[in-house]
Every structure is written in structure tokens, then in C-alpha cells.
Amino acid sequence: MAIAYRQWCEGDDLALLEMWGGPETDQARQFRGTLAPSGNAPWRRCIVAEDVVDGAAIPVAAGVVHEASLHPERLWVYVEVARDHRRAGIGSTLLAMLRHEAEHSPSGVSRLRTKVEPGTPGAAFAEAAGLAPIQRSRLVVVDPGALKLPVFGDGSEAAASDQVEDLATGSVELSGVVGRYYTAVHDWDSPGELSIAAVQRLFLDELSGAHGAIVLRAPKASAFGAGVPASKKGRLQAFAVSYAQGGPELGEPADGSRGHGTKAGQPSDVFLGHEPELSAVDARAAVRDLLALIAYQYPVLLELDDSMAALRAVVEPLLAAGKARQAGADTLVVSDPA
Incomplete structure (x- = not known):
């Protein structure tokens, strides 16, 4: 086996697909999309390993390292080697070459991270390379009906309408809370400065796939102090943004009930969070009440990071009680040590 290394070229994706076959994990499927020609806008370096047999060069492995506009404190890295060429040092050589490239990144950032599935060859390779877990995601x-519906105020429809609201995804108020929450639960890998425009682009506009949003507010408050009837909208406490396709959106009536889901009964993808300045107790209560509403009639798919304390406190008892289930394997974000 004679291995040669070169920059990524047009057509390598098809040649490697023939050698690799289908992706072994969801992470591999996602990262394969980052294999592309090296460039500087954004900065990316991609290297291919070829097995040269009788003068013919056959691509068998590839690796990429690139900067990220979101979470800029580390570089993303990915290496994949054809099954019949593993344990021959090709992956380690590619990673060493990518580390060398990373030392010259324009941002000056050289620390690497990637995503792996526990118990896979990729996880074992990352561990051997010194990458350690910094977060788990499920x-x-x-x-449907996993949580009892909450009662708001005096239990009237008017009281519920004061606290539960369909909100346009273009709302600046919603964007502010979503951005603050995302930053708060990603303190282990800072997303950097998130402007309202960035939050919109990443999580809330049509290109992000967002279809609708529902929010939970604190009870109405008086703008003029005690003794004056409350008229001011309560502060936004929790939000749920739906990325569902083909079914009712969040807040859209379905058979007379507030709910969401797909027509085939498949779970809808929802980003659920809360105002990070809430106390731990209030955050759990707000997340629980909003989850009970959106999962009243249809199943809901949530991404649950270990850093999402309030959401974990609500969802993990449902997992233990069989009222929720994990879809697929864990995902670990692994990184070079600080």
C-alpha cells in the first residue's frame, strides 16, 4: 500500500463515496457535506489520501478543518478513512496534517473539536487523538399528553390568552430571548456575539426552516404600580420554535386544540428554551408548562444538551417514566483540552 496526500479536487466526493459507501453515523453524514476545496472565505483546508496501485491513484480517505462563524473559539475537524484502509496510520497522518494547517488559520484559533457517536470507530479515533467530551446531546x-396541561391565573380563557401567545418569528423580543438562551446554554463552547440579525438568520427566518413560534409570558403587570389594573404584557419566560414540515405549526389549532405535528403523526422538530435570567425553579416551571401545551396532542422532537438544565429537569423524568424516548444514539462534542 503506497499512500499519497494531496488537496481536495473536483470529483473526489463521488470517488470517495464509492469507497466509503453510506455514512456509518449521523455525524458522518453531516460532516461529509463539509468536504470541499480548500479556500479562505471561509477558511478551510481539505486533504485527500490516495492509495497508489500500479500507477493508479484511488482516493480512500479525506480530512477537513475549517473555521466556524458560530462557535468561533474552536475549529471543526473531520477525518474519514475507507473501512479496508483503517488501522494503517492514514487517519492519524491526515489529522496531523490538518493540525499543521490549523496552526496557520487566519483567526489564530487552532484548538479542534468534532462530533462523534459513543462506541464507534470515530469515537475511538478521537479519544486516541486526545479529544475529550465537552458536551452530550440527545x-x-x-x-402526546405526557404532561398535564397547566392552569393559568383563574383558569379562564382570557387568563390563558394573557400568558400564551403566538408570536411572529420576526419578533425582536423573541430574537433577543432566543439569542440569550442559546448563548447561556453554550457557555462550554461560546457562540460569540449574537446580534438580532444573526439570531434571525440562524434560528428564526424562513431559510432556517422556522415555521412558527409560541411563547409563554409572565402574568400581566401594571405599568403604574399596585392598585392600577394590569395592562402591560408580561415578560417573555419561555419560547418554542417549530421547524416542522407538512403539519400544523405551533399555535395552529388542530381539532380544536393548540398543537403541532406532522400529518403522519411523526414528531415535529422544536427548539424549546427560556429566558436565562429566570431562577432555576421558574425556568423549570416555564419550560414544563410550555412543553405540556405544545405536546398536548402531537409528539415533539427536542434536542436535549446536558447543559440545558431546566429542560433536562423536565424531560428526564418523562424518559424514566416511558412518556418520552430517545431517538438514536447520543452525540458527543469532543475537543482538544483547553
Whole structure:
């Protein structure tokens, strides 16, 4: 086996696909999309390993390292080697070459991170390379009716309408809370400065796939102090943004009930969070009440990071009780040590 290394060229994706076959994990499927020609806008370096047999060069492995506009404190890295060429040092050589490239990144950032599935060859390779877990993420499906519906105020429809609201995804108020929440639960890998425009682009506009949003507010408050009837909208406490395709959106009536889901009964993808300045107790209560509403009639798919304390406190008992289930394997974000 004679291995040669070169920059990524047009057509390598098809040649490697023939050698690799289908992706072994969801992470591999996602990262394969980052294999592309090296460039500087954004900065990316991609290297291919070829096995040269009888003068013919056959691509068998590839690796990429690139900067990220979101979470800029580390570089993303990915290496994949054909099954029949593993344990021959090709992956380690590619990673060493990518580390060398990383030392010259324009941002000056050289620390690497990637995503792996526990118990896979990719996880073992990352561990051997010194990458250690910094976060665990799970996809969880919450079954319909898993939580009892909350009662707001005096239990009237008017009281519920004061606190539960369909909100346009273009709302600046919503964007502010979404951005603050995302930053708060990603303190382990800072997303950097998130402007309202960036939050919109990443999470809330049509290109992000966002279809609708529902929010939970604190009870109405008086703008003029005690003794004056409350008229001011309560502060936004929790939000749920739906990325569902082909079914009712969040807040859209379905058979007379507030809910969401797909027509085939498949779970809808929802980003659920809360105002990070809430106390731990209030955050759990707000997340629980909003989850109970959106999962009343249809199943909900949530991404649950270990850093999402309030959401974990609500969802993990549902997992233990069989009212929610994990979809697929864990995902670990692994990184070079600080």
C-alpha cells in the first residue's frame, strides 16, 4: 500500500463515496457535506489520501478543518478513512496534517473539536487523538399528553390568552430571548456575539426552516404600580420554535386544540428554551408548562444538551417514566483540552 496526500479536487466526493459507501453515523453524514476545496472565505483546508496501485491513484480517505462563524473559539475537524484502509496510520497522518494547517488559520484559533457517536470507530479515533467530551446531546421524542396541561391565573380563557401567545418569528423580543438562551446554554463552547440579525438568520427566518413560534409570558403587570389594573404584557419566560414540515405549526389549532405535528403523526422538530435570567425553579416551571401545551396532542422532537438544565429537569423524568424516548444514539462534542 503506497499512500499519497494531496488537496481536495473536483470529483473526489463521488470517488470517495464509492469507497466509503453510506455514512456509518449521523455525524458522518453531516460532516461529509463539509468536504470541499480548500479556500479562505471561509477558511478551510481539505486533504485527500490516495492509495497508489500500479500507477493508479484511488482516493480512500479525506480530512477537513475549517473555521466556524458560530462557535468561533474552536475549529471543526473531520477525518474519514475507507473501512479496508483503517488501522494503517492514514487517519492519524491526515489529522496531523490538518493540525499543521490549523496552526496557520487566519483567526489564530487552532484548538479542534468534532462530533462523534459513543462506541464507534470515530469515537475511538478521537479519544486516541486526545479529544475529550465537552458536551452530550440527545434527540428526545416527547409523547402526546405526557404532561398535564397547566392552569393559568383563574383558569379562564382570557387568563390563558394573557400568558400564551403566538408570536411572529420576526419578533425582536423573541430574537433577543432566543439569542440569550442559546448563548447561556453554550457557555462550554461560546457562540460569540449574537446580534438580532444573526439570531434571525440562524434560528428564526424562513431559510432556517422556522415555521412558527409560541411563547409563554409572565402574568400581566401594571405599568403604574399596585392598585392600577394590569395592562402591560408580561415578560417573555419561555419560547418554542417549530421547524416542522407538512403539519400544523405551533399555535395552529388542530381539532380544536393548540398543537403541532406532522400529518403522519411523526414528531415535529422544536427548539424549546427560556429566558436565562429566570431562577432555576421558574425556568423549570416555564419550560414544563410550555412543553405540556405544545405536546398536548402531537409528539415533539427536542434536542436535549446536558447543559440545558431546566429542560433536562423536565424531560428526564418523562424518559424514566416511558412518556418520552430517545431517538438514536447520543452525540458527543469532543475537543482538544483547553
